[in-house]
Amino acid sequence: MSSRTDFSRDKSFLIDMTKCTGCRGCQVACKQWNQLKAEETTFFSGEGYQNPPAMSEHTFTRIKFRDYQKNGQNEFAFYKEMCMHCNDPACASVCPVGAFRKTAEGPVVYEDKKCIGCRFCMVACPFGVPKYQWSKAFPLVRKCTGCYSRVKEGIKPACATACPTAITYGPREEMIKEAERRLADHPDRYLPKVYGKEEAGGTSVIYLTALPFNELGFKPVTMRALPSYTWQALRLVPGIFLGVGGTLSAVSWIQHRKERIRKEEEEACAGKDAACCAPTDDHKEEKP
Amino acid sequence: MTAARFVINEIQSYHRFIKFLMVLVGAAAVASAIRFIFGLGATTNLNDTYPWGLWISFDVVTAVPLAAGAFTLGVVAHVFHIKKLEPLVRPAIVTGFLGYSLVCIGLLLDLGQPQRGMYVLFPWNWNVHSPMFEVSMCVMAYTTVLTLEFLHPVSERFGWHIPLRLLRNLSVPFAIVAAMISTLHQSTLGTFFLIAVDKLHSLWYNPLLPLQFWLSAIFCGLSIVIFEASLVHRYMGQPNESELLSTLTKVIPWVMGAYILVKLFALTTLTDGPLFDRPFLTLLFAIEVIVGVLVPFRMFLNRRIRTDKAMQLRAASLVIFGLVLNRFNVSMFGMIQPDQQIYFPSLLESVVTIGIIAAHILFFVLLAKYFPIFEHHPEAVDSTIPDRIRKIGEHEAHGKVSEA
Numbered sequence: 037m038s039s040r041t042d043f044s045r046d047k048s049f050l051i052d053m054t055k056c057t058g059c060r061g062c063q064v065a066c067k068q069w070n071q072l073k074a075e076e077t078t079f080f081s082g083e084g085y086q087n088p089p090a091m092s093e094h095t096f097t098r099i100k101f102r103d104y105q106k107n108g109q110n111e112f113a114f115y116k117e118m119c120m121h122c123n124d125p126a127c128a129s130v131c132p133v134g135a136f137r138k139t140a141e142g143p144v145v146y147e148d149k150k151c152i153g154c155r156f157c158m159v160a161c162p163f164g165v166p167k168y169q170w171s172k173a174f175p176l177v178r179k180c181t182g183c184y185s186r187v188k189e190g191i192k193p194a195c196a197t198a199c200p201t202a203i204t205y206g207p208r209e210e211m212i213k214e215a216e217r218r219l220a221d222h223p224d225r226y227l228p229k230v231y232g233k234e235e236a237g238g239t240s241v242i243y244l245t246a247l248p249f250n251e252l253g254f255k256p257v258t259m260r261a262l263p264s265y266t267w268q269a270l271r272l273v274p275g276i277f278l279g280v281g282g283t284l285s286a287v288s289w290i291q292h293r294k295e296r297i298r299k300e301e302e303e304a305c306a307g308k309d310a311a312c313c314a315p316t317d318d319h320k321e322e323k324p
Numbered sequence: 325m326t327a328a329r330f331v332i333n334e335i336q337s338y339h340r341f342i343k344f345l346m347v348l349v350g351a352a353a354v355a356s357a358i359r360f361i362f363g364l365g366a367t368t369n370l371n372d373t374y375p376w377g378l379w380i381s382f383d384v385v386t387a388v389p390l391a392a393g394a395f396t397l398g399v400v401a402h403v404f405h406i407k408k409l410e411p412l413v414r415p416a417i418v419t420g421f422l423g424y425s426l427v428c429i430g431l432l433l434d435l436g437q438p439q440r441g442m443y444v445l446f447p448w449n450w451n452v453h454s455p456m457f458e459v460s461m462c463v464m465a466y467t468t469v470l471t472l473e474f475l476h477p478v479s480e481r482f483g484w485h486i487p488l489r490l491l492r493n494l495s496v497p498f499a500i501v502a503a504m505i506s507t508l509h510q511s512t513l514g515t516f517f518l519i520a521v522d523k524l525h526s527l528w529y530n531p532l533l534p535l536q537f538w539l540s541a542i543f544c545g546l547s548i549v550i551f552e553a554s555l556v557h558r559y560m561g562q563p564n565e566s567e568l569l570s571t572l573t574k575v576i577p578w579v580m581g582a583y584i585l586v587k588l589f590a591l592t593t594l595t596d597g598p599l600f601d602r603p604f605l606t607l608l609f610a611i612e613v614i615v616g617v618l619v620p621f622r623m624f625l626n627r628r629i630r631t632d633k634a635m636q637l638r639a640a641s642l643v644i645f646g647l648v649l650n651r652f653n654v655s656m657f658g659m660i661q662p663d664q665q666i667y668f669p670s671l672l673e674s675v676v677t678i679g680i681i682a683a684h685i686l687f688f689v690l691l692a693k694y695f696p697i698f699e700h701h702p703e704a705v706d707s708t709i710p711d712r713i714r715k716i717g718e719h720e721a722h723g724k725v726s727e728a
Binding site (some may be wrong): 090091092126129130131132133134150151152153154155156158159160162164167168169170171172173174175176255256257258260262263265266267268269270273276277280281284285287288291292294295 | 434435437440453503507511514521531
């Protein structure tokens with residue numbers, strides 16, 4: 037969908053989940069910067085300690101908790117849920133009015149003035165990021181903006197600024213290099229995988245974890261850019277359109293001609309004059 | 325007698341069933357008003373897990389192939405020039421026109437910002453990578469074509485001679501354009517779900533989904549024509565057309581056969597991921613394929629069944645059932661993840677969808693009552709037009725055919 041092929045300079049998040057303390061400063065900073073309403077929730081309303089229970093129109097990012105045992109000790113593992121700012125975003129490819137856009141800086145932004153509210157972006161997103169304003173009569177989509185307004189001015193996103201330990205922010209190429217360096221330096225500490233390097237065709241949010249990704253709540257995703265799945269069908273559209281038109285026109289011409297010839301023969305047999313305009317008709321139609 | 329009095333008398337003379345349909349449509353109109361006042365969140369069971377529900381699954385994804393009768397019959401009767409099918413064409417066009425108009429209404433109801441629906445048309449918003457863009461453009465274009473085709477009985481009714489002459493000569497180009505546009509959007513409805521790579525279950529997810537949607541729309545469209553003609557014969561006192569319909573039942577097994585081959589090929593070679601890991605989905609798939617495809621396929625292969633009026637209707641009904649289930653499997657059941665809550669449409673959503681179905685039947689019956697839908701006899705009408713004008717019209721029409 038996006039015409040770019042080089043994403044190495046895109047501003048990206050490197051989120052090292054092993055360094056996350058679960059303070060949720062990022063959640064608070066996100067709410068403050070985006071002026072999002074607090075949600076009334078109860079503890080343990082979701083799958084565990086996390087609160088609010090899910091991302092929503094009021095919550096663009098969220099720390100998910102998972103407790104597990106290590107050397108007989110109870111431990112916590114975390115996962116920061118947010119928009120992945122894909123290199124080739126599914127949301128942007130399916131939007132009928134082009135309300136989503138991958139910016140040159142990296143964040144995928146949503147222009148709410150264009151949105152007609154079809155919610156295809158929500159169906160298409162492999163990470164389940166776009167959320168809808170179900171509370172409103174004329175709702176719009178809400179999602180993490182990658183703090184585009186800050187990034188444009190050269191400031192780091194709110195969550196990356198607030199995070200004391202886990203989030204590094206910078207060009208994608210450097211973030212991947214840094215992630216790979218950490219994996220090489222401490223193979224005992226990490227699962228040997230840089231999540232986001234290839235997931236969904238590559239994203240601007242890159243994760244390192246200690247636990248398997250599915251245990252932390254990461255959704256299973258394809259390694260191909262999602263828009264390529266629909267494009268392999270849609271690219272055939274002009275050809276099919278003209279092909280069907282051409283074929284049916286030819287069939288129609290042949291069938292009508294057959295009919296006319298049959299009629300003329302019948303008339304000739306009956307000893308009547310053939311329709312006077314028939315020969316000119318033939319002549320005219322053989323040209324195309 | 326005043327006009328109002330006349331209308332009231334007229335309505336009072338309707339059959340009880342028609343009055344019942346009117347109540348259903350009225351209820352749906354009230355429900356739609358409530359939906360616009362309070363918003364989608366308050367009135368539907370949609371949520372962030374199920375952004376699409378009954379209205380997309382039925383009113384759009386299912387209703388579009390159910391309205392495919394107009395274009396399929398148009399191709400068979402006008403492009404392949406099988407003139408004897410002419411009596412079936414007009415009812416099919418009216419059904420298609422109603423179907424697509426109601427699809428437009430259904431889409432507008434489901435949009436969060438319906439007042440911005442027109443934004444899709446603005447060139448600076450165009451996104452050719454979006455299946456939704458293509459479907460909305462095609463649906464708008466095809467609804468326009470169907471409206472023009474529908475003007476035919478309307479002009480006849482009111483004796484508008486000039487539009488009548490024009491429309492008569494345009495019937496072939498219209499049939500071709502209708503087939504072009506329908507091919508695109510019927511298949512693209514399948515492309516919708518190609519983006520749901522890790523969401524739609526492997527029983528339905530494969531790259532040939534658009535081709536399957538197109539093929540099934542064709543045999544479903546023909547079945548709808550059979551279904552409708554049989555019901556109209558049974559309940560509206562129209563002549564028995566089962567002999568004409570047997571022309572269509574000869575075509576259907578070919579298309580169904582192609583569909584079965586494509587589906588088999590896609591399932592065996594183009595699918596990755598486990599197929600039969602979830603019993604409920606396996607059951608739905610089995611019902612869809614066996615009851616909705618294989619059984620009617622076998623029935624249509626049998627010459628005696630193919631020409632029998634009661635059996636035609638039964639086989640066509642099975643095909644329609646299979647198609648509805650297939651579209652729900654793809655757009656709803658197959659998209660449910662193992663650990664997800666289950667979506668069930670709210671009362672208001674159901675009332676609206678029932679109202680849309682009722683509106684379709686109601687308007688069809690009323691149109692048939694006041695417009696020449698069934699009494700169409702091309703040979704009789706032709707003679708009323710002066711020869712001089714007809715010839716000029718014919719030349720124009722032929723020119724258009726070769727352009728298209």
